Amino acid sequence: MPRLRTADPLWLAHRANPESPHYPRIARDLRADVAIVGGGITGATVAWMFARAGARVVVLDAARVGRGSTAASTALLMQEPDTEFAELSRRYGPKNARRVWRLSSAAARDFVGTLESLDIRCHLQHRDSVYYALGEPAGRRLHDELRRRRRAGIPG
Numbered sequence: 001m002p003r004l005r006t007a008d009p010l011w012l013a014h015r016a017n018p019e020s021p022h023y024p025r026i027a028r029d030l031r032a033d034v035a036i037v038g039g040g041i042t043g044a045t046v047a048w049m050f051a052r053a054g055a056r057v058v059v060l061d062a063a064r065v066g067r068g069s070t071a072a073s074t075a076l077l078m079q080e081p082d083t084e085f086a087e088l089s090r091r092y093g094p095k096n097a098r099r100v101w102r103l104s105s106a107a108a109r110d111f112v113g114t115l116e117s118l119d120i121r122c123h124l125q126h127r128d129s130v131y132y133a134l135g136e137p138a139g140r141r142l143h144d145e146l147r148r149r150r151r152a153g154i155p156g
Contacts, residue, residue: 023061023065026060030058031056032055032056032057032058033050033055033056033057034047034050034055034056034057034058035057035058035059035060036050036057036058036059036060037060037061038059038060038061038068039059039060039061039065039066040061040065040066040068040069040070041066041070041073042070043059043061044059044065044066045111045114047059048114077108077111077112077124078104078108078129079104079105079108079109079129080101080104080105080129081100081101081104084145085097085101085145085148085149085152085154086144086145086148088100088101089148089152094152097152098152098153098154101149101152101154112124131145
């Protein structure tokens with residue numbers, strides 16, 4: 001099975017000691033309302049949400065926190081779902097496809113708001129998404145996607 005890259009990602013290279021922080025191994029029983037497996041961006045966010053709601057939370061990670069798939073990611077916070085609007089419309093209908101897009105955009109805005117409220121200085125910058133096509137057939141498909149989005153009131 002392929003392994004995730006666990007080298008030091010570019011966005012952590014500025015740290016004085018990229019190996020830190022290390023957390024101790026669990027040496028005793030723990031009591032918690034919720035156990036989160038994985039201390040990457042998703043696990044940390046879910047743990048924070050539960051803790052903010054009053055739950056006792058424990059985060060478990062097999063290695064270095066934030067150095068598994070989070071470190072191997074592009075470090076981009078995407079405001080669009082991974083699936084094209086046309087495909088979502090075929091699967092779930094146009095109304096639900098619009099809802100998926102709106103929820104995805106709202107989730108990205110909420111996450112940015114959380115980062116700001118926690119005063120997390122991560123050099124976050126808003127950028128438009130860029131799509132490109134290799135060849136004329138892919139270009140036509142991309143243009144069709146844009147027309148569908150515009151008809152649905154989704155920017156593009």
